[in-house]
Amino acid sequence: MFLTEFDTPVPPRELAPEAAAPRTSPGDGLAVTLRGIAKSFGARHVLQGLDLDIAPGEFVALVGRSGCGKSTLLRLIAGLDQPSAGTVEAGQVHERRLMFQDARLLPWKRVVDNVALGLAGRDAKDRAMEALSQVGLAGRGGDWPSTLSGGQRQRVALARALVHRPRLLLLDEPLGALDALTRLEMHRLIEQLWRRHGFTALLVTHDVAEAVALADRVLLIDRGGIALDAAVTLPRPRSRAAPGFAELEDRVLRHIVGQP
Numbered sequence: 001m002f003l004t005e006f007d008t009p010v011p012p013r014e015l016a017p018e019a020a021a022p023r024t025s026p027g028d029g030l031a032v033t034l035r036g037i038a039k040s041f042g043a044r045h046v047l048q049g050l051d052l053d054i055a056p057g058e059f060v061a062l063v064g065r066s067g068c069g070k071s072t073l074l075r076l077i078a079g080l081d082q083p084s085a086g087t088v089e090a091g092q093v094h095e096r097r098l099m100f101q102d103a104r105l106l107p108w109k110r111v112v113d114n115v116a117l118g119l120a121g122r123d124a125k126d127r128a129m130e131a132l133s134q135v136g137l138a139g140r141g142g143d144w145p146s147t148l149s150g151g152q153r154q155r156v157a158l159a160r161a162l163v164h165r166p167r168l169l170l171l172d173e174p175l176g177a178l179d180a181l182t183r184l185e186m187h188r189l190i191e192q193l194w195r196r197h198g199f200t201a202l203l204v205t206h207d208v209a210e211a212v213a214l215a216d217r218v219l220l221i222d223r224g225g226i227a228l229d230a231a232v233t234l235p236r237p238r239s240r241a242a243p244g245f246a247e248l249e250d251r252v253l254r255h256i257v258g259q260p
């Protein structure tokens with residue numbers, strides 16, 4: 001039933017060998033440096049004195065209670081908002097791309113034209129088609145967004161980001177509305193694309209298992225700062241059944257509920 005969502009399924013057995021292979025190049029990721037970040041909305045102090053270094057090509061996940069400031073931090077790094085105090089270094093606007101829970105496709109444009117949006121040059125459509133094939137949607141470029149499933153829309157959103165060859169990909173709960181199996185498929189796809197392209201990735205998620213599955217580091221935001229910075233060294237691609245996975249997930253969850 002779930003597989004009918006994909007015209008061109010990307011089964012784990014196809015993705016696994018590539019995902020498991022070491023990176024062939026260091027990629028082109030962007031370093032992110034935050035110093036003394038504070039962000040207030042009126043009297044509400046959401047972030048206070050937050051420092052963070054992300055290395056080029058690193059995959060970092062942000063977790064924490066609802067309202068702790070994850071999306072606020074992502075927006076500051078994206079340049080969509082300015083901090084009340086402190087400095088953000090995260091490259092140039094054109095080097096960053098954002099992906100949200102809602103794919104935000106333009107319904108009056110065909111899939112390929114959504115992906116090619118903002119691209120210049122005669123090869124724009126070819127590049128968009130290539131990006132679509134990288135997300136397992138070769139052959140769907142001529143379709144209307146309304147004919148796609150939720151998972152397929154997020155694949156298009158991923159292609160739309162990738163086509164600009166970002167050095168920093170900012171993911172704000174991009175899989176939050178998807179069913180469990182589609183989420184797992186998307187984990188494999190995001191990991192595969194991250195390995196292939198080498199961009200730096202910052203993922204906001206409510207799902208600690210998702211954070212442990214994908215990230216090199218899981219950061220817990222609490223009381224305005226980083227309350228936990230947990231390195232994830234489990235081999236990729238990661239299975240939830242792998243030794244150490246459940247322990248790390250449990251450790252992060254215990255910190256979230258304040259019982260480390």
Ligand SMILES: Nc1ncnc2c1ncn2[C@@H]1O[C@H](COP(=O)(O)OP(=O)(O)OP(=O)(O)O)[C@@H](O)[C@H]1O
Nearest residue numbers: 041044046064065066067068069070071072073206
């Ligand atoms: N533009 C804004 N104006 C006023 N308050 C805001 C604004 N944006 C965020 N906030 C407040 O800042 C706090 C942090 O919001 P943020 O969206 O960053 O949290 P979050 O950790 O991403 O939450 P969730 O997990 O529920 O998405 C919340 O209390 C929110 O109400």
